Amino acid sequence: MCGRFTITVTIDELLSRYLLESVPFRYIPRYNAAPGQMITSIIAHKGENRIGQLKWGLVPSWAKNDKIGYKSINARAETIQEKPSFKKIVHNKRCIIPVDGFYEWKKTDGIKQPMRIQLKDNKLFSLAGLYDTWIDAQGEKLHSCTIITTEPNQLLSNIHDRMPVILEQEEEHQWLNHENYHYDTVKSLLKPYPSNKMKVYPVSNMVGNVNNDSPECIEEYTEPLLF
Secondary structure, three states: OOOOEOOOOOHHHHHOOOOOOOOOOOOEEEEOOOOOEEEEEEEEEOOOEEEEEEEEEOOOOOOOOOOHHOOOOEEEEOOOOOOOOOHHHHHHOOEEEEOEEEEEEEOOEEEEEEEEEOOOOOOOEEEEEEEEEEEOOOOOOEEEEEEEOOOOOOOOOOOOOOOOEEOOOOOOHHHHOOOOOHHHHHOOOOOOHHHHEEEEEEOOOOHHHHOOOHHHHHHOOOOOOOO
């Protein structure tokens, strides 16, 4: 499961990384982004990257109401072509969620220690996602998304049994491009990210509260570790 993440870079770093000219919303760093919130996302449109915000928790276009979104914050890579919520949109509604870290909780002796996972170079990276648009009875549109997960790499396997799909930078165009769809190509991208390119460190329990969204969330926890 991937249920919290961070994106703490400047707007200039974000624009440069994804070859964007501007951001059409008020961008602020996020130190504890959570399901149900609007999150920064990127899609492809006519060969160019477009940035916007999607609600985290996918509501399929055919849903009777938007409550299903709370059950669809993640999509398992192994069953993505079987689940009604995902099997059609994987063809043409793939997105990227830019992050510079995500949280997971390591359970030891019944105690959960939150951990922050990053790339070793501390840079932005891309999580593979899917999006859809749902229209309510009043005609209002809701654009929402889910983050795809896969089996963990060696580094994360002693923390959790899932990890988000992380795309290499050179794979991002393949993931976003839906003009020439080949599922085998898409499927080949849904794999664990190499452990030797990642790092992990403990953080405060404050990240367990979605109301906490400040730089203190990403500070390394210096008390004795629980494992």
